Amino acid sequence: MKKISVLLLAVLVAPCALAQSADGQKAWDETLAAAKKEGRVAVIGSPDPVMREQIIPAFTARYGIQVEYLATANSGQTSARVRTERDSGIYTVDVYMSGLGTTVNILYPEKMLDPIKPVLMLPEVTDGTKWKKGKPWFIDPEQQYILMLFQNVDSHFYINTEYVKPDEIRAAKDLLNPKWKGKMSTEDPSASGSGANTAGHFLQELGPEFTRHLYIDQKPGVSRERRQLTDWLARGTYPICLTCRTDDIRGLLKDGFKIKEVFDLSDVRNRVNSSPFILSMANMPPHPNAAKVFVNWLATKEALQIYSRAAESPTLRTDVDESFLDSNTIPKPGVNYADNTEFKWIATGRKQAAEDIKALLKAH
DSSP states (O other), X not given: OHHHHHHHHHHHHHHHHHHHHHHHHHHXXXXXXXXXXXXEEEEEEOXXXXXXXXXXXXXXXXXXXXXXXXXXXSHHHHHHHHHHHHHTTOOOOSEEEEOHHHIIIIITTTTOEEOSGGGOOOHHHHOGGGBTTSSOEEOSTTSSSOEEOBOEEOOSEEEETTTSOGGGOSSGGGGGSGGGTTOEEEEOTTSTTHHHHHHHHHHHHHHHHHHHIIIIITOOEEESOHHHHHHHHHHTSSOEESSOOHHHHHHHHHTTXXXXXXXXXXXXXXXXXXXXXXXXXXXSOSSHHHHHHHHHHHTSHHHHHHHXXXXXXXXXXXXXXXXXXXXXXXXXXXXXXXXXXXXXXXXXXXXXXXXXHHHHHHTO
C-alpha cells in the first residue's frame, strides 16, 4: 500500500513540476523577446574595466542587447546624479551595481528600487543548491531588493616588505611600536569612507585607547587620494598602508614591488565585505525587460565566473571555480567574522562608528 501511495504521489507531482517549468520558460522567453525590442539596458556603477572589457561584451554577445554603462567615480556622484534626474522627472537608470553605503543608505530608503526577487527566472539562479547561503542572498529586511553576489574576507592592511618584516606585526597592538611612528598611512579617518570604516573597526575590536594611540600618537600620514596612498606604500614613505585598495595594489605587484597583504592578526577579527558591488534594480526603469534579463544573467555562473576571475573576488555561488583565488579571501565556515555587509550595521552602526571616531580624534 505504501509503495502505491509513493507512486501515486510521483504521478501527481511530475505533471505539476513540468507545468511550472514550462510556465517559467514561457515567462523568460516573453521577457527576453520584449528586452530585445527595447534593445538596451542602462547600468550605473564604478569605473570598472571588468565591466567594460568583459561583462558587457559577453552579455551583448549572448542576448543581442546593448549595455549603456554610466560610470561614476564614487557613491556621492551616483546618488547626486540619480536624485537630480528624478527631481526633474527623468529616469535613465535600469540597474545599479553600487556599493553597500549608497544602496542601503540612499537608494533603498529613498524608494528608488524595485524588488529583484520576483523577477529572478533562470533555473540556475533560483536553484538554492547553486548558492553558498542556500538561496540568492538578499540583505534588506524584506529579502527582496538588495542582492549580494560576492563575499570576500578583507585583509587588515598592506606592508612593503623591503621596510617591514611580516613577523614584526603579528597583532594589531604591534602597530603601536614606536618603530612604526610616522610609518603608516590611511585615508582620512574623520571622513566617511574606508578611513572611517577601518578606524571604526579598530575602535570596535580594541577600544578607544588603542585607537587613540594608533591614529594620534603614531602620527600616520593621511590622504583622501587613493593614488597617493599607493605611491607612499611603493616608495616606502609610509611602508604600512591601513586603507590601500586591492585593485590599486595589483599594479604594484605586477611592477615587482614587494607588497604583502596582511590577513592574520591575533587580536582583531577579519571583516567580510561585498566587493566589488551590490546589485539592485531601479524603479521606473526605461528598459524594464532588459533590466530583468541583465540581473538574471549577472547572477549566473557564466557572468560571475568572469567577474570572479577578473576581479579576484569569491562569489556566493557554489559552482564558480575558486581554485585561482588567494584562499585568505574566501570566507571559511565556522569563523566569526565582523560582517560589514549586515544591513543594520550599514544603515546605522557604521555611521555611529564614524561619529565616534570623529569625536575621539577631535578630543585630542
